[in-house]
Amino acid sequence: MGGTKKIFVFVLRLLAVAVTVCAAVVMITSSQSSSLFGIPVQAKYQYEPAFKFFVIANAIGSVYSFLVLFLPPKSMLWRLVVALDVVITMLLTSSISAAAAIAYLGKKGNIRAGWLPICGQFPKFCDQGMAALILGLGGVLIYMALLLYAIHTVINPLLL
Amino acid sequence: MGGTKKIFVFVLRLLAVAVTVCAAVVMITSSQSSSLFGIPVQAKYQYEPAFKFFVIANAIGSVYSFLVLFLPPKSMLWRLVVALDVVITMLLTSSISAAAAIAYLGKKGNIRAGWLPICGQFPKFCDQGMAALILGLGGVLIYMALLLYAIHTVINPLLL
Numbered sequence: 001m002g003g004t005k006k007i008f009v010f011v012l013r014l015l016a017v018a019v020t021v022c023a024a025v026v027m028i029t030s031s032q033s034s035s036l037f038g039i040p041v042q043a044k045y046q047y048e049p050a051f052k053f054f055v056i057a058n059a060i061g062s063v064y065s066f067l068v069l070f071l072p073p074k075s076m077l078w079r080l081v082v083a084l085d086v087v088i089t090m091l092l093t094s095s096i097s098a099a100a101a102i103a104y105l106g107k108k109g110n111i112r113a114g115w116l117p118i119c120g121q122f123p124k125f126c127d128q129g130m131a132a133l134i135l136g137l138g139g140v141l142i143y144m145a146l147l148l149y150a151i152h153t154v155i156n157p158l159l160l
Numbered sequence: 161m162g163g164t165k166k167i168f169v170f171v172l173r174l175l176a177v178a179v180t181v182c183a184a185v186v187m188i189t190s191s192q193s194s195s196l197f198g199i200p201v202q203a204k205y206q207y208e209p210a211f212k213f214f215v216i217a218n219a220i221g222s223v224y225s226f227l228v229l230f231l232p233p234k235s236m237l238w239r240l241v242v243a244l245d246v247v248i249t250m251l252l253t254s255s256i257s258a259a260a261a262i263a264y265l266g267k268k269g270n271i272r273a274g275w276l277p278i279c280g281q282f283p284k285f286c287d288q289g290m291a292a293l294i295l296g297l298g299g300v301l302i303y304m305a306l307l308l309y310a311i312h313t314v315i316n317p318l319l320l
Contacts, residue, residue, distance in 0.1 A: 047272045050261040082311050086246075090253045090304065097254040098261035101210040105262070106273070112207045113266070115275040144250065151242050154314045 006073075009146065013065055016142045020062035020092070023135035024055050027099075030128035034121050043118070043125040050098040051129070054136065057095030061139055064088050082150045089143040096136040103129050166233075169306065173225055176302045180222035180252070183295035184215050187259075190288035194281050203278070203285040210258040211289070214296065217255030221299060224248050242310050249303040256296040263289050 031044040045051035064084065071077055106126060109117035119126035191204040205211035224244065231237055266286060269277035279286035 041272075043272075048270060049264065083308055086249075086304065086307050086311065089246075089250065090300075093250050093253045094257040097257035101258035101261040102265070104209065105265070105275075110208060112201075112203075113275075113278050115265075115273075118273050140250075144246070147246050148243055151246065151314075154311075 009149065010069070012142055012146055013069055016065040016139055016146075017062055017069070019135050019138040019142065020058045020065060023132050023139060024058040024062065026128055026135060027051060027055050027058075027132035030125050030132065032122045032125040036121065041121070043122040045129075048102055050095075050102040054095045054099040054132070057091050058136060058139065061088055061092050061143075082147070082154075085143060085147055085150065089140065089147055092136065092140045092143060096133060096140055099129075099136070100133055103133060169309065170229070172302055172306055173228055176225040176299055176306075177222055177229070179295045179298040179302065180218045180225060183292050183299060184218040184222065186288055186295060187211060187215050187218075187292035190285050190292065192282045192285040196281065201281070203282040205289075208262055210255075210262040214255045214259040214292070217251050218296060218299065221248055221252050221303075242307070242314075245303060245307050245310065249300065249307055252296065252300045252303060256293060256300055259289075259296070260293055263293060 027045050031042065033040060033042050035041060045055060065088075068081060071081070103126070105115060105117075106129075107117055107119045109115050187205050191202065193200060193202050195201060205215060225248075228241060231241070263286070265275060265277075266289070267277055267279045269275050
């Protein structure tokens with residue numbers, strides 16, 4: 001692998017740390033207070049298991065991405081990194097999809113199930129949740145790029 | 161790659177066809193009629209976008225898994241298959257997670273959001289949805305195994 005390509009991969013992994021940290025922080029700080037018929041009500045990510053999973057998955061993703069940055073170039077652990085990248089990509093994909101399904105429900109509701117949209121009541125919570133999802137999606141795309149690049153590099157020996 | 165290993169991978173891909181087809185079919189046939197205060201109500205997978213996505217993703221996964229079975233061993237397209245496996249794994253992971261988040265909501269509800277559980281009203285719909293999710297998870301695990309095996313094989317030249 002050439003020097004430019006190594007820098008490119010390093011920058012991608014650095015970006016992965018940034019977006020997964022931001023995704024988790026934006027979701028954590030999204031809580032909003034409101035009132036319904038004079039009764040104070042609150043929206044918090046902790047109230048929805050899918051959002052908790054989103055925060056935990058992005059936290060794990062950011063710690064992993066951070067640790068890989070410090071792996072020495074000649075380490076035997078690099079063999080493990082591609083396999084761990086697969087696991088982290090699946091973890092992030094899973095958490096973003098679960099959170100997106102619930103966020104969509106919060107926005108649109110599902111009248112047939114009797115589930116009303118809540119974003120009218122909690123616009124800040126919903127906007128910030130959407131921002132967190134977009135950041136999370138960024139993390140997934142970075143890991144997808146890293147995986148496809150690793151496969152491309154390993155399978156085509158001319159690039160090694 | 162030795163003969164036994166080739167057969168093992170072929171069987172895994174055959175299993176992937178079976179479980180993705182079954183996951184889609186079980187979800188499609190899960191509809192249930194009930195009545196609420198004398199008014200007929202129905203639960204169908206089409207009423208929930210996450211379940212529609214689940215059916216579409218598993219249908220795509222089964223067609224892809226089926227086509228790969230007929231790829232000649234010396235085809236140049238095998239280079240593409242590992243990359244496509246990544247994409248299909250992510251697609252299946254995403255669809256199962258989104259459907260699971262909604263299924264969990266259907267089972268437990270989310271009182272703070274005012275979303276009541278619906279599984280008491282539609283037990284057959286919920287049980288069959290759960291069966292579809294377990295089959296879908298089987299598909300994800302098979303693709304995860306195929307990916308990790310491919311990475312292991314390519315990275316460790318002794319196994320090639």
